[in-house]
Amino acid sequence: MVAEVMKMREEEKNQSSQLKKFFKKRWVYPTVYLFTAAILIGTITWYQSRASNVSTPKVEEKPKVTNVAEKEFDFPGIEVNTSVENISMPVEKESAVEIITSFYDENKSDADQENALIVNGNEYYPSTGIALASKDGEGFQVHAALSGKVSNVREDSLLGNVIEVEHENDITTVYQSVKDIQVSAGDQVKQGDVLATAGKSQLANTEQAQLYFEIRKNAQPINPSEYFGQPVTSIEDKATETTEDEVTSDQTDEQDESREDEATEDETNADETREDETNNKEE
Numbered sequence: 001m002v003a004e005v006m007k008m009r010e011e012e013k014n015q016s017s018q019l020k021k022f023f024k025k026r027w028v029y030p031t032v033y034l035f036t037a038a039i040l041i042g043t044i045t046w047y048q049s050r051a052s053n054v055s056t057p058k059v060e061e062k063p064k065v066t067n068v069a070e071k072e073f074d075f076p077g078i079e080v081n082t083s084v085e086n087i088s089m090p091v092e093k094e095s096a097v098e099i100i101t102s103f104y105d106e107n108k109s110d111a112d113q114e115n116a117l118i119v120n121g122n123e124y125y126p127s128t129g130i131a132l133a134s135k136d137g138e139g140f141q142v143h144a145a146l147s148g149k150v151s152n153v154r155e156d157s158l159l160g161n162v163i164e165v166e167h168e169n170d171i172t173t174v175y176q177s178v179k180d181i182q183v184s185a186g187d188q189v190k191q192g193d194v195l196a197t198a199g200k201s202q203l204a205n206t207e208q209a210q211l212y213f214e215i216r217k218n219a220q221p222i223n224p225s226e227y228f229g230q231p232v233t234s235i236e237d238k239a240t241e242t243t244e245d246e247v248t249s250d251q252t253d254e255q256d257e258s259r260e261d262e263a264t265e266d267e268t269n270a271d272e273t274r275e276d277e278t279n280n281k282e283e
Contacts (some may be wrong), residue, residue: 085191087227087235090145090175090213091132094228097140100210101131103223120158120202128221129174129214132198139209142196145173146232150187159212160201165189171235172219176212177201 091097104116104126118125134140148167155161160177167173179199183189198209215224217235227234 084231084233085146086229086231087215087224088143088145088191089132089228090143090173090195090211091140092143096136097132097134099130099225100133101127101212103127103130103221103225105223129176129212130224131177131210131212133208133210134198137208140198140211141194142175142178142198142211144189144191144193144195145213145215146171147191148173148189150183150185150189153181153183153185156201158202160199161196163195165195167232169232169236170218171232172216174214174216176214177210 089097101118102112102116104113106113108116116127118127144165146165146167148165150163151166151172152162152164156176161179161181163175163178163181163183165173165175175195177199178196180197181195183193183195189195198211200207200209201212213224215222215227215235222235
């Protein structure tokens with residue numbers, strides 16, 4: 001028994017001695033350090049890769065809100081509540097008046113054209129507007145047919161007092177043969193405002209009070225009767241159609257003149273040819 005214990009102790013001493021000899025070698029500790037470092041690096045790398053594979057919950061993006069009041073736009077603002085006016089007859093009640101002089105239209109009948117002439121002594125003038133008189137022969141108030149700005153108020157020896165009101169797109173309304181004028185040049189008026197009272201003028205075909213009313217587009221008179229109750233934009237449309245018709249008519253006239261010139265030239269050449277043939281035969 002004692003011998004076995006002694007033998008075991010001797011073996012332990014030998015193993016301890018061998019370990020001491022092993023660790024005394026120069027390459028042991030560097031190797032241990034490198035191995036330990038490799039384990040640490042591997043552990044860290046594994047942990048990071050595992051963490052990156054964990055799905056990150058998606059964060060719902062909030063919708064981007066644009067402050068319209070602060071945002072700048074390149075196009076002009078449009079006033080959405082702006083309405084297009086319909087052209088009204090310049091009186092309070094249309095049923096209370098009648099047209100006693102019409103607008104002169106070359107395409108109308110002889111009777112209509114005769115009713116559209118203004119007589120001044122022995123002279124006749126085509127009417128560039130319409131004359132309105134009350135059916136009961138009494139005077140009546142004159143109202144603005146459209147909203148606009150009073151551009152001129154004057155007295156004319158033939159036309160009587162005259163009021164001119166300018167509107168957008170080169171449109172002008174003219175009120176002649178009026179009295180008791182309620183506006184001045186530069187005033188802004190709204191459709192339906194009272195401008196004056198029907199009066200008289202030297203060109204009037206009657207002794208009763210009347211209003212002579214004109215509508216002009218680009219300083220050219222147009223027939224007011226065709227536009228009462230129509231939007232003011234209808235004047236633009238009509239003016240465009242008229243311009244296109246005039247251009248087409250001018251082109252047609254030029255083509256006709258060109259054909260006439262060619263025909264005349266052909267006749268002249270033919271006459272010269274016949275004359276040459278006659279001279280040759282005589283020779």
